[in-house]
Ligand SMILES: O=C(O)CCC(=O)C(=O)O
């Protein structure tokens with residue numbers, strides 16, 4: 510038998526609650542409109558289980574230890590969610606020009622050990638995914654995140670990340686792909702000029718890794734000690750030095766067009782030493 514009285518009361522309670530919620534929403538939208546507009550975009554990534562890093566080691570053929578490549582670390586939806594965070598209005602003021610690219614630093618600059626700043630949701634979610642996947646030190650989620658944006662044909666000159674990032678760096682690639690070169694610690698590198706790179710005496714990288722969108726690159730140990738760089742180029746030529754060609758779905762001789770933009774997110778655990 511239907512209890513009309515309690516049905517009636519439930520309906521009345523529902524109406525009162527709906528009215529209260531509408532009033533609260535209006536109140537918030539008038540008083541905090543700017544704050545809400547500037548609120549960071551939420552970013553949900555699915556939970557990760559630890560990866561078996563040995564399954565993703567790619568440098569052995571070229572004698573480079575500590576180089577790992579994980580294809581499809583993010584799904585396409587997750588990539589889109591992270592990119593929404595990178596390009597959210599509240600992050601717009603964080604872009605700083607740096608060489609041919611522009612960068613956002615989160616969690617303070619790499620050299621500022623004392624700056625404690627909460628990471629925005631996209632960076633926190635990705636940092637957690639990287640740490641849950643077990644690709645950074647155990648129990649130590651990254652606390653510094655650098656976002657790089659390259660517009661074709663921009664690259665980054667060969668460099669070593671120095672002590673501050675030691676002992677390992679994880680990089681997630683978004684939107685466009687690129688070939689990263691690992692060069693000897695010292696010595697010349699023909700990183701910018703393709704003509705130069707074709708000279709018979711041109712120095713050659715120790716290894717190359719083709720970075721597909723949504724992949725994760727991890728370098729530590731020997732690979733950390735090398736310099737790394739991305740050529741200024743609109744097309745990446747896959748050579749026998751490319752250690753992950755098969756898993757990245759490219760083959761020697763391929764000329765892979767760069768996308769218009771590549772975004773990379775670099776994760777570091779800064780420690781007071
Ligand atoms: O964009 C990349 O994958 C490399 C970035 C890099 O080497 C750096 O930020 O130190």
Ligand SMILES: [Fe+2]
Nearest residue numbers: 668669670737
């Ligand atoms: Fe670097």
